[in-house]
Amino acid sequence: MATRKLDPFVPVDASIVVGVEQVGSENAQQTERTEVHHGRDAHEVVATNAEEIPHNVETPTDTNDTTTPAPPSEEGHTHCESSSVERVEVEALLLSGELLGNLSVDPARPTKELRAMFRHFLDPGCIVSSLCIGGSVLEDDIPVGSLSQGGKLEVVAVLESCAYLVEGAGTDSANGHYCMQGEKMDGAPTYQNEKGLMLFRFVMSRGTKYWYISDPTGDLSKSSGDYYRVKSDAPRPPLEDWSISGCPKGSDPCPVFTRFEAEVEESETDNAPR
Known part of the structure; x- marks a missing residue:
């Protein structure tokens, strides 16, 4: 049966899912996949049956925060006084305007952790693929405190179904x-x-x-x-x-x-x- 190399990823929605660019082999001496190399039918480990994931998961909260104040924000974002803000109250809305949920977080937390935390408000088959402010998608490594004003932050959560x-x-x-x-x-x-x-x-x-x-x-x-x-x-x-x-x-x-x-x-x- 013929095979072919996979082209670079084409995401379901290119505006919110970033494709992964495929590059060539880094080592000319790498062994091509063969049934012999992979040990066909040998030593396979059986994983346990998947357990059903509960739909109601307790939202994680921070305790005993010891992180340092968040660094200055990127250009274009309003910087809050991190030293005077111990917690940031984050409200996430869906594209429809419906409330997804509220979190109280350490201002030093990066936005990628926010995405994971807001996932607990969703059914298991759905994820928060990105967070937006004013139509702009937030980078994953921006400290939450650098985006808030007066200890408050409102974001829009873009959802995606996972398989x-x-x-x-x-x-x-x-x-x-x-x-x-x-x-x-x-x-x-x-x-x-x-x-x-x-x-x-x-x-x-x-x-x-x-x-x-x-x-x-x-x-x-x-x-x-x-x-x-x-x-x-x-x-x-x-x-x-x-x-x-x-x-x-x-x-x-x-x-x-x-x-x-x-x-x-x-x-x-x-x-x-x-």
């Missing part, structure tokens, strides 16, 4: 929420988590199919960026039986998957553009 939640992986970067991307590989969807790792199906030269969690910044036909894999020709990622066999970046335990997207038949992907 899978991956938890419990020994290599933490493989964990997270995986959202479907616009590009297909081997006729099956590709997914990406918050840390930029890719979940995709790959066909070996002899026709055997595997699902992988890998770093997409290298050559996806090589094993150097692989974290976890499972032998399967299923049209969607399997929930269990993932292994670190042949995956140099992975470590035990293997991940546990929770699926949020609907199951499909193989025929639905076989007829998809490749």
Whole structure:
């Protein structure tokens, strides 16, 4: 079966999801993926069944804050007197204007942590993909205190549906929420988590199919960026039986998957553009 390299990611919504640019192989000596190299059918570790995630999660709060005052804000943002503000009251609204939730946080917290905290107000299959002020998307590393005025901050939360939640992986970067991307590989969807790792199906030269969690910044036909894999020709990622066999970046335990997207038949992907 023919294979091809994956083009750079095309996000579901290019205005809020940043694609990951694929670059060439960094090491000409890397070993191409083969069934022998990956140890087909050998030493696979079975992950436990995914547990149902409760919809009601207690919102985290800060205790015993010892962080230093936030640094000056970027140009264009109003800077508050961090030394006089012990907490920032953050209100998040949806694009519809509906209230998502309120948080009281340390002014030194970066905005990327705010996104994770506001996720607790949502159902498990939904994430906060970005936070905005005045129509501008906030960078992840901006201290909350540098954006507030008088200890208060209002943001707009942009939401995105995710297809899978991956938890419990020994290599933490493989964990997270995986959202479907616009590009297909081997006729099956590709997914990406918050840390930029890719979940995709790959066909070996002899026709055997595997699902992988890998770093997409290298050559996806090589094993150097692989974290976890499972032998399967299923049209969607399997929930269990993932292994670190042949995956140099992975470590035990293997991940546990929770699926949020609907199951499909193989025929639905076989007829998809490749």
